[in-house]
Amino acid sequence: MSGQVVKNGARDVAKLTPEQAKRVVTFGAAAAVVGLGVAGAAYAVDRQRFAYSYLVGFMFVTTIALGALMFVLIQHVTRAGWSVGPRRQMEWVSGILPWTVALFVPVAMNAHTLYEAWMGPHAAEDKGIAKKLGYLNPQFFFIRAAVFFSAWALLAWWFGKTSAALDDSKESKTLTKKMQAASAPAILVTALTLTFAAFDWLMSLEPKWYSTIFGVYIFSGGFWSSLALLALMTIYLQGKGFFQRVSTVEHRHDIGKLLFGFTVFWAYIAFSQFFLIWYANIPEETIFFKHRWVESWQQVSMLLLFGHFVIPFLWLMPRTIKRSNAGLAIAAVWCLAMHYVDMYWLVMPNLDHQGAHFTWIDLGGLLGPVGVAALAIALRASKGSLFPVGDPRLPEAVRLQNL
């Protein structure tokens, strides 16, 4: 291992060796090739089903990347010291965002299948939809998508680049302050674009249904699963002997606490959405949950209640679980799986009206975007250092202790 010595007593290995970097990129490229291969086969076999399956996979990856970007921004705006090490891994994950515009191509190609209800020729005949066509029309839809992708790519690129520049800059304090100043407006931009992207790509699948909390719902799931991914990456890197000081069991414990907290946050938001709709009992609102209570969708809905909330909530409660590698890793894998179920539950009832049935086409829709995301993360991980070596708050991160 090549050793870049860090100031302040921390002597962690800061860079992958060229061989390790090559192995990471090879793994990412292999994942992308396999993923795109399965996705291509699925597309050839069942084009219509693939359109929906792919949207699930696309949203799975995009929400996680947005969660990671939000994590990075929140660390800057709060001047967080503990998270200097883990912030770098989240910068890698947010590095998926510049790629999402390419990942969006199949969604755009299949837009007329997915959003037939308001893109199709009969949209204007339905009074409930006709009034929304000023917002829900193909031109404006694609203009908005272009705005979202530009904003995300810009933010992910700039915060990644500036953080990487800390490594050998003599003005790391100035750069840190610059990122701190930019992070507040960046949070605003990310929150708004994320909300409208959720409206455009998911909520408009059922154009007559609406929920004002929907953007927050998508954010909560994305942020939650990005923390799960961060936990997995941290456990892996620590297990490989990296991070003796900048990230330890104390940092893992904190990531576990955040994962626990956002388990509750998701449940709070999901219930808030359900509760108002249940209570008001208005047909155009309740239709969303009615579609998700048909036949086996009922079991998927219950799986979300228990799998997305009750089980991780109870599992992550004890301190010993959050501090144990295996305990946290199990939780993280479970949370990522549940985030996929959540996205599946949002999209697929629009195709499978008679109940849920998972097929290999759905797997293709997932593996394609996941493979590309793995490559995007690998490319970022292979370059630069494993944690912001020159960050002025690094000593603070090294000192972290949970009392």
Added chain:
Amino acid sequence: MPEPKTKSRKAHALVGYFDTPADLFHCCETLRDEGYKDFDAHTPFPVHGLEHAMGLRPSRLPWIVLAAAAFGLSSAYLMQWWMGGVDYPLNISGKPSFALPSSIPIMFELTVLCSAFGTFFGMWGLNRLPRYYDPVMKHPSFGRATDDKFFIAVEAKEEKYDPEGTRALLEKLGAKELLEVEP
């Protein structure tokens, strides 16, 4: 009951202080390794890791809070079921007189409320509060525990307590103004 050998029956604790947190830390580690259990440290600010140096077990407070939370959750459910569903059902806009979704906000709130009470009063119970003073405070310099000195107090009820031996041990570790305080 066998008579304790050299234990002073009057003394409550042997109290002294150190000038630095490091000295206190070292003292606590030594006492812990010697097998002492009934001793306490008083410092002007939290000293990180001191609980490990003292060999304290993890607090039982989380279990009290969990029990209080479970009590809050179940009592909120039962209360609403009994009041709304059984004892006095009201027809409000044709909605069910009892349903789980409409009960959840109250269940959540009572869980949080009872957890907070469990934490606050559980802490009182574990620390034997309220109590106006502790005999340790009779040490004439004890006020400096809130200023610039780091106090150690070994209680006389401690199995290993021995007025001479413990005093010698603490003196060797550098404790100052060692005094036996009365109960």
